[in-house]
C-alpha cells in the first residue's frame with residue numbers, strides 16, 4: 001500500500017514538473033492573469049460592493065532589477081490600460097488617500113496614469129509587502145508579480161503577489177529565464193580556454209539552451225576569430241561573431257534573443273553591458289505601443305556574472 005502511495009505521489013510530481021517545464025513565458029502571464037481575476041473577484045464578494053468600486057483590475061508586471069527592499073517592475077502595457085480603464089478614481093479610493101478637497105491630486109494621478117498608457121513601457125519602483133516577506137516569498141529578478149497602490153505621479157507601488165515560476169536559478173538568483181547567452185571577446189580580454197569551458201559547463205548545468213557570442217571582431221584578427229569559431233563548433237556550438245563597435249553581427253544575435261528571457265554571462269570587459277545598451281537603443285519606441293510579447297520581452301535582460 002505504501003509503495004503504491006509513493007509511486008502515485010511521484011507520478012503526480014513528475015506530471016506537475018513536466019507541465020511547469022512546458023509552460024511558456026506567455027502562458028505564465030495567462031495563468032497569472034486567470035488566477036488573479038478569480039482571486040480578485042472572490043475578494044470583492046467577500047468584502048462587499050463598497051470595496052468593489054475602489055478595487056481595480058490587478059496590475060501585472062515583471063521584476064527587472066532588485067536592490068535591498070526595492071524592486072523595479074516593468075508593467076505590461078495592456079495591463080496598465082485595463083487597470084486604468086477599470087479604475088473609478090473616486091475620492092475614497094485607497095491609493096488616493098492623499099487627495100485634497102479640490103481633487104487636484106486625483107486629477108494629477110489620472111493624467112499621470114493616462115500618460116503611462118500612451119508611453120507603453122512603464123517601470124514602477126516597488127516595495128515588497130511585509131506579508132510576503134513574512135511568508136518568505138522571495139521576489140527574484142524575472143518574477144511575474146502583481147502590484148497595487150500605484151502612485152502614477154511618483155511611479156511607485158507595492159508588490160502584493162509573486163506568481164508561479166517556469167524556472168528558477170539559484171546563482172545568480174533569477175526566475176523565469178529560458179536562455180543563457182555566454183559572451184566572450186576574442187581580444188581585450190583574450191579568451192582563456194579554461195575559463196570558457198568553466199562558463200560553458202556552468203551554463204549547461206542550468207538545463208537551459210545556451211548561445212555563445214564572440215565579441216570585438218573589429219579588434220581581432222579574422223583568422224583568430226575563425227579559429228575560435230571552428231574550435232567551439234567542434235564542441236557543438238555555432239558561435240555568433242560580432243562587434244558592438246561596428247554593429248557587425250548584432251542583428252542576427254538580436255534575432256536569437258527575441259522573445260526570450262536571457263541571462264547574459266561572461267568575463268568582465270567583454271561587452272555585456274554594451275550589448276544590453278545597444279539592444280535597448282535599437283528598440284524603436286513605437287514597437288512598444290503595439291506591444292506583442294516578443295517585443296516587450298526582448299528588451300528585458302538580466303545581467304549576471306558568475307564568479
Ligand SMILES: Nc1nc2c(ncn2[C@@H]2O[C@H](COP(=O)(O)OP(=O)(O)O)[C@@H](O)[C@H]2O)c(=O)[nH]1
Nearest residue numbers: 215216219243244245268269270271272273274
Ligand atoms: N573595440 C570594441 N570595443 C568594445 C566592443 N564591445 C565593447 N567594447 C568596449 O569594451 C569595454 C567593456 O565593455 P562593457 O560592455 O563594459 O563590458 P562588460 O564588463 O562585459 O559589461 C567598453 O569600453 C566598451 O566600449 C567591440 O565590439 N569592439
Ligand SMILES: [Mg+2]
Nearest residue numbers: 269272273274
Ligand atoms: Mg558590465
